[in-house]
Amino acid sequence: AQSVTQLDSQVPVFEEAPVELRCNYSSSVSVYLFWYVQYPNQGLQLLLKYLSGSTLVKGINGFEAEFNKSQTSFHLRKPSVHISDTAEYFCAVSDRGGGFKTIFGAGTRLFVKA
Amino acid sequence: GAVVSQHPSRVICKSGTSVKIECRSLDFQATTMFWYRQFPKQSLMLMATSNEGSKATYEQGVEKDKFLINHASLTLSTLTVTSAHPEDSSFYICSANDRESNQPQHFGDGTRLSIL
Numbered sequence: 001a002q003s004v005t006q007l008d009s010q011v012p013v014f015e016e017a018p019v020e021l022r023c024n025y026s027s028s029v030s031v032y033l034f035w036y037v038q039y040p041n042q043g044l045q046l047l048l049k050y051l052s053g054s055t056l057v058k059g060i061n062g063f064e065a066e067f068n069k070s071q072t073s074f075h076l077r078k079p080s081v082h083i084s085d086t087a088e089y090f091c092a093v094s095d096r097g098g099g100f101k102t103i104f105g106a107g108t109r110l111f112v113k114a
Numbered sequence: 115g116a117v118v119s120q121h122p123s124r125v126i127c128k129s130g131t132s133v134k135i136e137c138r139s140l141d142f143q144a145t146t147m148f149w150y151r152q153f154p155k156q157s158l159m160l161m162a163t164s165n166e167g168s169k170a171t172y173e174q175g176v177e178k179d180k181f182l183i184n185h186a187s188l189t190l191s192t193l194t195v196t197s198a199h200p201e202d203s204s205f206y207i208c209s210a211n212d213r214e215s216n217q218p219q220h221f222g223d224g225t226r227l228s229i230l
Contacts, residue, residue, distance in 0.1 A: 032218055043207060043223035044158075051218070090157060100211050100218050101148065104158045 002027040002093045004105035012111045015083055021076040021108045023091030033074040034092040034102070035065055044090070050074065061085070086112045117141060118210050120222030128230055129200060135193045135225045137208030143188035144210035148219065149181075152205040164191040198229045 007022040035047040048059025055067040065076045088109055094102040117140040145166050150158040162183050163171040170183035182194040195202055205226050209219035
């Protein structure tokens with residue numbers, strides 16, 4: 001079984017500052033990793049995904065994440081945030097052989113201040 | 115691109131009512147669909163895995179008689195919340211896998227259910 005831990009429930013940051021949202025996972029099998037963003041009262045939007053290949057994954061809206069197998073981490077980063085990046089961010093993992101059943105972390109609230 | 119449509123987007127009904135939520139894959143066939151529930155300020159919790167032509171697999175703690183799932187075709191899964199009560203009020207989200215591409219799932223936009 002897989003599990004996902006998002007280490008920060010809230011991350012306040014000033015506009016144009018860099019940000020890193022942390023995610024660690026555990027699994028006994030190979031996994032796919034995802035980051036989703038959810039704006040208030042809306043559904044999920046996929047930011048980026050790691051399936052295979054390069055461990056540095058670039059996504060939409062200037063976000064990127066790095067898969068680190070030895071540390072079982074998949075931290076999300078952005079070099080310069082905007083007010084519009086304020087949202088809830090979810091890290092998720094699905095096992096490669098389980099029909100893509102996906103487990104979500106608890107979420108991190110990113111709050112960008114002017 | 116692939117799209118998953120969920121209907122209705124919002125429903126408000128009285129306690130004791132049964133509510134059906136539909137999840138459709140619009141341009142691909144989905145052998146597997148998943149149903150999630152999200153309470154306010156919480157994460158998405160997997161409720162069940164819906165497999166076309168067979169019984170759904172429910173996660174621990176989810177009442178299968180309360181949350182009826184039917185996956186009658188490769189493009190449609192339905193979740194029926196039977197005899198809904200205020201504690202069933204939540205945001206329900208479905209997702210589907212594209213059988214042909216074998217790529218990770220696409221999510222619907224969710225259904226906000228409010229039971230009065």
